[in-house]
Amino acid sequence: LVFRPREGGHQTREGVSQRLRARLSTLACSAIRSGGMGLLSMSRHSNWRDHHFKLQLKLHKREFLNYKGKTEFLDELNTIAGLRHKNLVQLQGWCVEKGELLLVYDFMPNGSLDKMLYKEPERGKLLSWSHRQNIALGLASVLVYLHQECEQRVIHRDIKAGNILLDGNFNPRLGDFGLAKLMDHDKGPVSTLTAGTMGYLAPEYLQYGKATDKTDVFSYGVVVLEVACGRRPIEREGYKMLNLIDWVWGLHSEGKVIEAADKRLNGEFEEEKMRKLLILGLSCANPDSAERPSMRRVLQILNNEAAPLAVPKVKPTLTFSSDLPLPLTIEDIVSEADQESMCKIKID
Template sequence: MLPRNFLVFLLLIFTFHLPPLISAENTTFDFPFFTVRNLTLLGDSYFKNGVIGLTREIGVPSSSSGSIIYNNPIHFFDQESNITASFSTSFSFSVKNVNPSSFGDGLTFFLSPDNQTLGSPGGYLGLVNSSELTKNRFLAIEFDTKLDAQFNDPNENHVGLDINALTSIKTADALLQDIDLKSGNLITAWIDYKNDLRVLNVFLSYSSLKPPTPLLSVAFDLSGYLKEDMFVGFSASTEGSTEVHLIENWSFKTFGFLPVRPKSHPHNVSDSSVTIISDVPVSNSTNKHHKGLGLGLGIAGPAFFFVVLAVFGYVSVKKWKYMRIENGLKAEILTGPREFSYKELYAATRGFHSSRIIGRGAFGNVYKAIFVSSGAVAAVKRSKHSREGKIEFLAELSIVACLRHKNLVQLQGWCAEKDELLLVYDFMPNGSLDKVLHPEPETGILLTWSHRQNIAIGLASVLAYLHQECEQQVIHRDIKTSNIMLDGSFNPRLGDFGLARLMDHDKSPVSTLTAGTMGYLAPEYLQYGKATVKTDVFSYGVVILEVACGRRPIERELSSQKMVNLVDWVWGLHGQGRITEAADKRLNGDFKEEEMRKLLLVGLRCAHPDSAERPSIRRVVQILNNEADPIAVPKMKPSLTFSCSLTVEDIVSDDEERKTTA
């Protein structure tokens, strides 16, 4: 008998000889520290050394909002028994600040039917949008560090219960138990709700010992708000503050559900409830012997099968793990996105038909997928790399898949079957920025000036997120208009991380083979192969010049048939005091001249030949949002230099390393 058939045989025996296992619907999880598994990050949240940061960790005041949510919905209501679960959670958090006078706004623990809960910065605590205060539904315990009169806050150091609104049902001053939420010290919180008592209690302590008395106790029936599955998580926000909100550990459990009752089988002749009457009288000693033998077999038989089943299960799991590793199909690194079947994606793309190709990237073709069952539309990228390339790509993707930003093309899921890697992304109805800017033939959508400004700001915002706000710095290396997608509202979404590189912050750049597209590549990157944030800034500068001018980075001039470099052309007009003449003629002057001048000058400064003279992408965001003054741009394009923080030792050591590994 084949092992698989034998395992099925054992399962059948095990099922019919053991009483059904009693299972409960209660949920329990525990994170002594945090990894990318089972959690979704939204907004500005990030992982760092096993700790969750909910708001940006930068030394200058900023507005920030972030959430982190447990991936699986939690059952709080059982329809059969009409029981609402009780729950208990504990976590340790700290609120730190490089400038103690710049406090606000706080953090929350929340339950919500929505797994995309992310609100506005400031007093909205990352829970609700400033323009739609009643849109999001939630139960939240707020740990508020700022007095906001709009929401009737009692002070800047309180705990409160919020239900679908930021005006708390009841609050308590944390100083009543000598707790300063803004102290920077690690604080442990316990939140308990007992449905039978209809009471919610919140405890706080600087130690890991739970205090005997709650800081906040609210007699309130929450069962009416827990009739559906809920997601649990944390949110936080700041506004003009350097406050940082950190979560270091988290445990959660529900309890109170009745165990699932085993189903009875009155007509099953093998059921132990069937009584057999013997015609032959049996002596007491024989009866006792038979009973003892029966009891022994009743215990030993199932135990034996259980042991055999466990052995086969262990061997099967080890074999399964070996096969997964051997084939590079490490699905566990992509816990957030969903796993699609190859059959499902094959059908949705009409067998990867050529008519469904909507783009070509560094790692293969991109297909439009239409799922007939749901009517949903997605974009499927089909990798053309070898097995080794797929494993490396999966390793990179394990971090990229956890990135969350409104200006990123979001990964929906993946498929690893038939020696192929398929990635499923959100479908962008307006295609790539390249196709909109340079349509063939010269017809199609014309991007308005407001659209172009929004694209420049959105792209700068997502690069600031990748460069400065992720646990590991992400260098994209291939920023160009064909890798920037446009959603239904023409908002930019950066995609194609096939050439991206991950590195720790404040580390020296590593030499790589030069990759990317000519016209967008920084001169020092072409020279030394060192990808840095400043090489991405150069590419960004070229892109926004392309957006403003409607010309490609390198274009053949119709009159002379000479190749013209876009950066050189715009810089020449700047030197003549005519920079706004570089504006896309298709706009017909429908823009504000000062805004056009600012965008073109930012593009030139980002595309400066000297990397040290390029602004940080964070400064670019501030300039475009009118939060900082523009940077001066010389009238003449500076001569080519290579000062991208590389020393002679760096270059020599790289050359020696190449010789050693050759």
């Protein structure tokens, strides 16, 4: 069976025709990346009932097809089915076929943001400064929607460059809601198994396992710094791990934050706007969650409707009270793990 969203977010149930079954069975023709719960694949051009379209498929791998995998699949479906925003990847339908679980989305021809930042430049395709500004703005807009404008607040919990897809005009579309949590607007943080991608996780989330809108703000700040600097959140340099936030903050403390700008842009950007974006990224990635702005304030800053926040010259340090010998440094956390690996730490 396939569920297809109609206008207003309601759903109808339709039987799957033999032709659609055949189409879905051939959609997984070329995997483009791994997500939190499975593979993302893309379809080829196709004409079906005279409608020319492209789709993107999320295929949940067979090892996830236990009760937990099905439950998380349905959680993701229920989360995104009713969401409508121009900067969200649009769900077109879903299917359970021969023991495989599939989500069908609009196809994003320019792939993921991390691919455009780190792979395409090798082929001569570099994100322009205007596209980077638009990505920061679009992502801020959709997070305002998720945090404040939905009936239930949505905490994404896995905001990263790999989960931001780019349409034909390089507009950002946030996807992969496999780790998302819904919260009532008047409720406190959600205590949960810490899950996400290393380098994007807020320190208090790593420490206590409590997800709030401010943990999403932290991840957004990391993405903004990636977009501005063209560097991954965590990079290995020899035997050391280089943390992007620490590096940019160090330049900021020396009054040289503009030197963090992506060198591949060859200076083709407005210096004051680049500085503003870098400072915004640092303010969102502040270790102290109380000092991070709301996404509404971030959007206002980007639209020149509010003044930029002041960022301390020295990066704040946090002290956590805990009886558990938890890793508190980037080196401890990622010494045995790749930067893209999933982090799961249970906090009692």
